[in-house]
Amino acid sequence: MKILVAIKRVVDHNVRIRVRPDGTGVETSGVRMSMNPFCKHAVEAAVQLSEAGHGDEVVVVSIGPRTANDVILTALAMGAHRGILIETDAELETLAISKLLAKVVAEENPDIVLLGKQAVDDDSNHVGQMLAALTSRPQATFASEIKVVGQALEVVREVDSGRETLSLPLPAIVTADLRLNTPRNAALPMVMKARSKPLAVRPAAEFGIDLVPRLKIEKISPPPERMAGKTVATVADLAAFIAADVSDMEAL
Amino acid sequence: MSVLVLADHGLGALSPATARVVGAVSTLGPVDILVVAENPAAIAQSASALAGVAKVLTAKGSSLADGLEALLETLTVRYRYVASSAGSLGKDVMPRLAAKLDLMPVTDVIAIHGPNSFDRPIYAGNAVQTVTDNQPRHILTIRASAFRPAATGNAAPIEALDGTVVSAASLIATHRTESDTPDLATAQIVVGGGVALGSAENFQLIESLAKKLGAAIGATRAAVDAGYAPNDWQVGQTGKIIAPDLYIAIGISGALQHLAGIQGAKKIVAINTDAEAPLVKLADMALIGDLFEIIPQLLAELDKAGLKR
Ligand SMILES: Cc1cc2nc3c(=O)[nH]c(=O)nc-3n(C[C@@H](O)[C@H](O)[C@H](O)COP(=O)(O)OP(=O)(O)OC[C@H]3O[C@@H](n4cnc5c(N)ncnc54)[C@H](O)[C@@H]3O)c2cc1C
Ligand SMILES: Cc1cc2nc3c(=O)[nH]c(=O)nc-3n(C[C@H](O)[C@H](O)[C@H](O)COP(=O)(O)OP(=O)(O)OC[C@H]3O[C@@H](n4cnc5c(N)ncnc54)[C@H](O)[C@@H]3O)c2cc1C
Numbered sequence: 001m002k003i004l005v006a007i008k009r010v011v012d013h014n015v016r017i018r019v020r021p022d023g024t025g026v027e028t029s030g031v032r033m034s035m036n037p038f039c040k041h042a043v044e045a046a047v048q049l050s051e052a053g054h055g056d057e058v059v060v061v062s063i064g065p066r067t068a069n070d071v072i073l074t075a076l077a078m079g080a081h082r083g084i085l086i087e088t089d090a091e092l093e094t095l096a097i098s099k100l101l102a103k104v105v106a107e108e109n110p111d112i113v114l115l116g117k118q119a120v121d122d123d124s125n126h127v128g129q130m131l132a133a134l135t136s137r138p139q140a141t142f143a144s145e146i147k148v149v150g151q152a153l154e155v156v157r158e159v160d161s162g163r164e165t166l167s168l169p170l171p172a173i174v175t176a177d178l179r180l181n182t183p184r185n186a187a188l189p190m191v192m193k194a195r196s197k198p199l200a201v202r203p204a205a206e207f208g209i210d211l212v213p214r215l216k217i218e219k220i221s222p223p224p225e226r227m228a229g230k231t232v233a234t235v236a237d238l239a240a241f242i243a244a245d246v247s248d249m250e251a252l
Numbered sequence: 253m254s255v256l257v258l259a260d261h262g263l264g265a266l267s268p269a270t271a272r273v274v275g276a277v278s279t280l281g282p283v284d285i286l287v288v289a290e291n292p293a294a295i296a297q298s299a300s301a302l303a304g305v306a307k308v309l310t311a312k313g314s315s316l317a318d319g320l321e322a323l324l325e326t327l328t329v330r331y332r333y334v335a336s337s338a339g340s341l342g343k344d345v346m347p348r349l350a351a352k353l354d355l356m357p358v359t360d361v362i363a364i365h366g367p368n369s370f371d372r373p374i375y376a377g378n379a380v381q382t383v384t385d386n387q388p389r390h391i392l393t394i395r396a397s398a399f400r401p402a403a404t405g406n407a408a409p410i411e412a413l414d415g416t417v418v419s420a421a422s423l424i425a426t427h428r429t430e431s432d433t434p435d436l437a438t439a440q441i442v443v444g445g446g447v448a449l450g451s452a453e454n455f456q457l458i459e460s461l462a463k464k465l466g467a468a469i470g471a472t473r474a475a476v477d478a479g480y481a482p483n484d485w486q487v488g489q490t491g492k493i494i495a496p497d498l499y500i501a502i503g504i505s506g507a508l509q510h511l512a513g514i515q516g517a518k519k520i521v522a523i524n525t526d527a528e529a530p531l532v533k534l535a536d537m538a539l540i541g542d543l544f545e546i547i548p549q550l551l552a553e554l555d556k557a558g559l560k561r
Binding site for chain 1: 260262263267316317318321339340341343344345346347348349350351352354355356357358359360369373374375376377378379380381382383384385386387419420421422423424425426427428429437440441465473476477482483484489490492497498500508509515519520521523527532533534535536537538539540546549550553554556557558559
C-alpha cells in the first residue's frame, strides 16, 4: 500500500501573531515556522501504518516556498520515505492547493491520503474534503483512530455529538485530529538519514493549474479588545456577580 | 437570490444551530432548508416553523459527505447560496461540495456585510479577514454562535425529494455523549473545566455547577486528553466555538487555542489559583483560589442569593 501525506509549513502554534497595522495581513517575517501540528499527527499515522505492514511507501508533499523543505525533512526524519515540494511563493487558496494535490494523487495513485484536519494559520479545514471531491474518493475527517480492515479503513471521527465510526472502501482520504496519536520526535540519526532520502522539487507552474485566487481579501483586522477585568475577594461576592448577571439575561 | 441551508440535527431533532444559520442568511434571500435523515419528518416540522423559510426539502439517507455532495450538487443549480453551520457536518460537506462545483467556499462566517462580503476569523481568532466573493455562487459555513436565531411561528411547506442518499462510506457505529445539558455551541451560560480538576470524578463538580445554572459544560483540550471530559465538550480552536452571555472558566489557564473558542463570550468569570493566568487577566471577574474549596461554597452561595433558572 502507498500512503500520501500532505503537510503544511505554518507560523509555529506557540507564536502569538500580530496583525500588520496596514491591514494587509499578519506579521510573519522573523517569526518561528514549523510543521502544522495536525499534519504531524497525519505523518505519525502514516508512519505507524507503514510500520504495522500497511504501507510500503509513505510519500509526503508540501506546497509552498523553498523553505518548506524543512517540514518535509522533519517528516522524512519521522519515517516517511520520499518527499515532494511543489514550489511557489504565491499565497494559494485551498481550492488551488487541492487541485495541485489532486494532480499528485493522479501521478502517485496512493491507497490512502492523509492530511491535517486544519492548518493553524488559516484555520480553513477545507483541503482534505476538497481533495476527496476532486478525486471522487470517500472521506473521513477529524480522525482520532484509523484501522486497516481488509480492503477498507475503519476510522473513528470526532464529531459535534461525540464520536462515530465510518468504514471507507480504499482508496480513501482521511484528515487527522489531535487525539489520533502522539507524534514522535525524530532521533538525531533519523534526522541525518532524512537528508539522504529522495526529495523532488517541482515548480507549481509545471502542473498547469489556474492558481489565481477566487476570493478577494479586503482587509485583515485585529479582533475587538477585551477590557481587563476585576477580582472579587470572596465567594459570596462572586455568587452575587453571577446571580446578577443571570437575572439580567434575556430569556431565550 | 435564494439560499439553500443544509439542516444540522441529532437524535431526531433539529439542532439549535440551524435556527441561527437561518437567522444569519435570511438577509441574503428567501431560504429553503434541506433535511437529510433516516427519519426526516419531525426535523422538517421544526425547520418549517422558522421565520424566513420558504420551503423545506427532505431526503432519506445518512449524512455522509460523499452522498450529500452528490445530492447538493444537483440541487445547487437552483440557488445562489448554499449554507450550513460551521459544525462538524458543515465542515465535512461544504468544502467538498465547493470543490466539486469548482468554487472557493467562505467558511466560519462571523459577519455578513452584504450579498458578497463576509468576515471570517483566522489565526485562532487573533485576526479577522474581510473577503469579497465574486464567484457566481457562494458556498458558506456560518458560525452559529455569532448570529441570533430566526424567530418561529412559520409553517413553510414540506416537500419530499425522490430517492435516497447513498455513500461509498458507511456509518458503522456512533458513540454519543449522553448528557441532558444544553447544546454547547449555542448555550447562554457555559461552565468550563480544565485539567486542574484532576479526574473524571472531580469533573462532576463542574457538572453540578452547570446543572445549577442551567448551563452547558465545556472543557479544555488538556482535560479531554486526560479523559476527564468527552471530546465533544472541548472548547477552542480545534473544538467548539462558544459565545454565551456568561462563561465561567474554572482551573483553566487560558492558552491561546482555548481563548480562540471563547472570544464571543459576553462576560467571562475565572476561578484560578494563579492570579497571573491569562484567563484571569482577560476575565470580567475573577476569584483567586482553590476550585475544590470554591465550587462547593459557590453552589451554596448561589442558593442563598436566590438564583432561579
Ligand atoms: C490573496 C490571498 C491572501 C492570503 N493571505 C494569507 C495570509 O495573510 N495569511 C495566511 O495564513 N493565509 C493567507 N492566505 C491563505 C492561504 O495561504 C491558505 O493558507 C491556504 O488557503 C491553505 O489554507 P489552510 O492551510 O488553512 O487549509 P486547511 O484546509 O486548513 O488545511 C488542511 C490540511 O491540508 C493540507 N495542506 C494545506 N495547505 C497545504 C500546503 N500548502 N501544502 C501541503 N498540504 C497542505 C495539510 O495537510 C493541512 O493540514 C491568503 C490567500 C490568498 C488567496
Ligand atoms: C494545535 C493545537 C490545538 C489546540 N486546541 C485546543 C482547543 O481547541 N482547546 C483547548 O482548550 N486547548 C487546545 N490546545 C491546548 C492548549 O494549548 C492548552 O494546552 C490547554 O488549553 C490547557 O488546558 P488547561 O487550561 O486545562 O491546562 P493548564 O494550562 O495546565 O492550566 C491549568 C490551570 O488551572 C489552574 N489551577 C491548578 N490547580 C487549581 C486549583 N486547585 N484551583 C483553581 N485553579 C487551579 C492553574 O493555575 C492553571 O492556570 C491546543 C493545542 C495545540 C497545539
